[in-house]
Amino acid sequence: MSTYTCELAVSNPDELVFGSAPKPVRCGFDMEIGAGTVFPEVNFTLPAMEISDATWGEVVGHYEEMARNVLKRAVSLQAPGIVLEFELLPPMTERPEWGAEITALLRRHLAAAYEKSGLKSALRVTPTDIRDQGKPPLLRTGEAWEKLKRSFELCIAAGADIVSIESVGGKEVHDLGLMYGDLRSIVFALGCLAPRDMAWLWDHISAMCAEAGGRTVPGGDTACGFANTAMQLAHQKMLPEVLAAVVRAMSAARSLVAFEHGAVGPSKDCAYEGPILKAITGCPISMEGKSAACAHFSPLGNIAAAMCDLWSNESVQNVRLLSGNAPEAYAELLSYDCRLMNVAARNGQSKLLRDWLTESDEWLSPQAAILSAPAAWEIAEAIVNAGDGYQRCLAAGHAAAGILRRAVDEGRLRLPAKELLWLERIEAGLREMPSAETGLWDEMLEKHAGVFEPSSYGWPHFDLGH
Amino acid sequence: MSTYTCELAVSNPDELVFGSAPKPVRCGFDMEIGAGTVFPEVNFTLPAMEISDATWGEVVGHYEEMARNVLKRAVSLQAPGIVLEFELLPPMTERPEWGAEITALLRRHLAAAYEKSGLKSALRVTPTDIRDQGKPPLLRTGEAWEKLKRSFELCIAAGADIVSIESVGGKEVHDLGLMYGDLRSIVFALGCLAPRDMAWLWDHISAMCAEAGGRTVPGGDTACGFANTAMQLAHQKMLPEVLAAVVRAMSAARSLVAFEHGAVGPSKDCAYEGPILKAITGCPISMEGKSAACAHFSPLGNIAAAMCDLWSNESVQNVRLLSGNAPEAYAELLSYDCRLMNVAARNGQSKLLRDWLTESDEWLSPQAAILSAPAAWEIAEAIVNAGDGYQRCLAAGHAAAGILRRAVDEGRLRLPAKELLWLERIEAGLREMPSAETGLWDEMLEKHAGVFEPSSYGWPHFDLGH
């Protein structure tokens, strides 16, 4: 039975707007995400400090304080609802009990705010994908995977309403591909390796949610380790922006696999490929942009909001600002951002505001150009019309490169010479790719021997697809 | 000759929109403020540290770093222009050479960015009003005033494009008025004392700008020490919100005096009374809201943007966030906020976005309710139709209380009982005020003997008005 999606859930780009998704998600304390309202998703983390038995009391104190402040702010601003994201730090996944303890603590705060003030809310918990410790990483066996699995189980039991992960399968090859601008390795990583790990991993995650009674929603994954790495490197002028744009599009083919294996949304905030996923799956998406400048700079500040269902600050440390602590300040900022979107929606004008948010960024960066509603929809369509993971990845790449080329030719997008050079290289590279993934295997097995472990991707059944 | 404004520069509330002011201001490197585009005004300050001879090198290093990062971000995001605000810290006004040194440093960075990347920009410099050191404060004589004056002179000479101040005349009485919820003292401070100091002070500031050749623009003042203090206290549930709202409206009568004595805008960011000032004077205004949550929480996050010409983050310390340093992160955030407004303007839809920004907050707080375009315009009209400073202050108070009362009666604004009680108290208090300020003098001179120094307000010519 094929699990490949062959149809779009959103029938035309005009239906891709913020706040509304064809398949809303109910979870947490009376939250319904994607049903017409955009909610803030507030993310927070520790300031620079060690996590150890000795400091654990302090760690707990920080989370208590962050939860208290953020919820106080949400109540005071009469937010229609709020999602908190708890991204475990690596030691909290290494010792799963720690992650579960914080999960329970946050859940208690949400429960209290719901009871006392009627604040609707949900808690997203994101264990760290620690499976890439080995060289090559072992993804399906070994201690790291055991701990990761246990972390999911305990966090689900401790009250997570949504679980997510930023999974790393394929990244070991993708990193090299990026550094050398080597498109063949990039496609192999995103189209052949990552989807296999995603399918396997998300089958497990969905099963864990179901086994625990189904109260916890399997949210989604993000191509953070792939496309955001490329975006950050492009931001630092280390990689061409056109490469980051094409990688982003191709990464959607990878992140989609979570949904084909149980995820129902809301997708993870840092998955800027979200609009493409929303077009394909109809599931609500979390996005981040200008109000996540605390965590990442990006050329996607406004356009990222255009189709979001949750609006996030990505991550901010519990440091003191002049007004109060940073997580509280970001809770306020996001609440106002959401209010504006919700006002436009209430006035039946979501599409107009969406188009302004898009126009703001669209032609100032190739990375933005491929994320407008029409562009996302075009890439989404290319993906569902293609075959396996490899072909979907290639199709997305071709679609993105095509969008950029047309924009350049028609004078909407102006690129410096060195970016144009790379756009040509990418186009040529895509054209030269074999039509089926088998055509890449020998080359990649040789080139990256020792870098990735084939059995982590199901080898010797590698050839069976995911 | 009377300097009282008797007519509104903006003939109806619909013309009050962001980005456009009847009297744009040209300054700095090719900036034109209020001529159709909203620009970010980025404010930054030192992290927790001492300022002394020993640390001065470090201080300079911080400002170098902040300027470099903020301008880099503005260039990278292709901002159409940017204003930097340098708010002197008290020791930098105490030793005017210090403030001038940083002014020159920032100006150098702006010049370099203009030359290298064509980035338009202007530098606003705001010396600290240190005249309130004594008890009672001496405003027109003594060392503090001499230093303050010198600080203006040196900063103007060092290249400030715009100068502002957050002046404190009348605050010594206003603070007490707020703490005891004593409306008579509040009106006396805002309507009798403050305007006299403002007139005197702004005559001096405008003269200093003119004497230096007129390259430096006298920007404007802010009722920060009055209305923002009330707002912060209301935020902390220490004062009723309705009182903060009425104080805000009355403070416009005070801040207006700067414009009647030489200021031409852009007004100071933290003057949330800006829309009222813009309606009266037609000068561009700087505002701050959700993206200043780093510095202040407020119930005005979106509505504050509705009529702004500059959009500010108020103040953020040079601390490290996950993305980079905070000033750079805020430069990004503000740039995107401005882009959205400018897109709407480009599409001829400023008013629509303005109305959404307004609807977002208007009925969730009395402080927001008095700052919509129609409300601001109504208060502005009340002010210009009234007589002297005292009567303008009272008129503004009546107008604001009236707006709140109508909104309560018509069910648009819902207030808890304890706020309603205070609204009644305020209405009664306003009704009981004498019709001319002379009716307050004896009472106030007795009640606040030793708290304020009459000669600081022109006594014995106190009765001559300003």
Place this chain on the structure above:
Amino acid sequence: MSEPSRLYQAILEGNAKDALAITQQALAEGANALELVNGHMIPAMDEVGRRFENEDYFVPELLLSARAMKAALDLIRPQLASSGAQPAGRVVIGTVKGDLHDIGKNLVASMLEGGGFEVHDLGADVPPEKFIEAVRTTGADIVALSALLTVTMPAMRTTIEALSQAGLRDRIKVMVGGAPVTDQYAREIGADGYSENASAAVALARRLMAARTAA
């Protein structure tokens, strides 16, 4: 007797005039000073504090009550002193050098007074020497420092160091506060306590007094 509960009421309502009159009458009728304070006045201020915490009272209500309390207390103090009763503690309070923000400090001072402390308010922009002098002349138990500017926070440390150098540090407890101050910072600079707001400051001061007596 019905007077003291009228006294309770007068303080609760922030009516200084009534509070004074009632106290005067009660004393004239031979009421026990300590009983007036502990049985009626402090309970009234505790209720005021509770209402403030609950956000039923705003600052003006609270300050008017504190003012009524203080008026009545001033009247009673001679009797109290002669009966050997002590204030809850003696506090020297001020905003540190270079910092002119005094609203928060004033609030803390009023609440401490309302809580039965004897408060010596040195105002704003207070150099270390002044704190030292005040500790010496008042015999203070507690020094309370306020700072609102990040650039004046270091002056808290300097003030504490100056108190040490003056040989006074062991005799007193130091509490600190103000928006930018944190618990951690308080510990770093060697203060004995920090609180976020004015009502918590009273509780803190009481804890510090208890610790002092215990030690």
Place this chain on the structure above:
Amino acid sequence: MSEPSRLYQAILEGNAKDALAITQQALAEGANALELVNGHMIPAMDEVGRRFENEDYFVPELLLSARAMKAALDLIRPQLASSGAQPAGRVVIGTVKGDLHDIGKNLVASMLEGGGFEVHDLGADVPPEKFIEAVRTTGADIVALSALLTVTMPAMRTTIEALSQAGLRDRIKVMVGGAPVTDQYAREIGADGYSENASAAVALARRLMAARTAA
């Protein structure tokens, strides 16, 4: 002779195959190894660095050049060694314990290699013991630590302390980097240098080597 400027060109273009072939031929024709390195290869990498700084080159271009440089260098090394020439310095580099981010560290390592340093890359998630062992076995001049997580920054301090305890601290210079690291933090934990990016890291390493020789 025209070979070395073709060598310069091959490295500049990141063409490892050509770079190898040209070097081989030049050596066969009796070219001076040191002259090849100093006169052509290092200048080529300097130009690469300059283009990268100027944002004319992206990382892939830079890494391909570094790879070409390394290929040619590996070929020449025996001759260099026999002529007594030394690498610019020996560097042990790694991402500290608990931290798996290695992209930045890899870049720094490549740039250092391109700059003529002998680089021993220990990978990511490297415990202090491993750094100590590597310093001992390689005779390193410099230890370079990378961290991308605020929670692993303290491991930099621990690593430096471990180097001290192992009696190695005086023998080496420590440089640190990674997005959350600051100059100030570097000073706080007793590192000898910090740099913001990979090209600055090469300049820093050269400065540290100079300081080392001077001392």
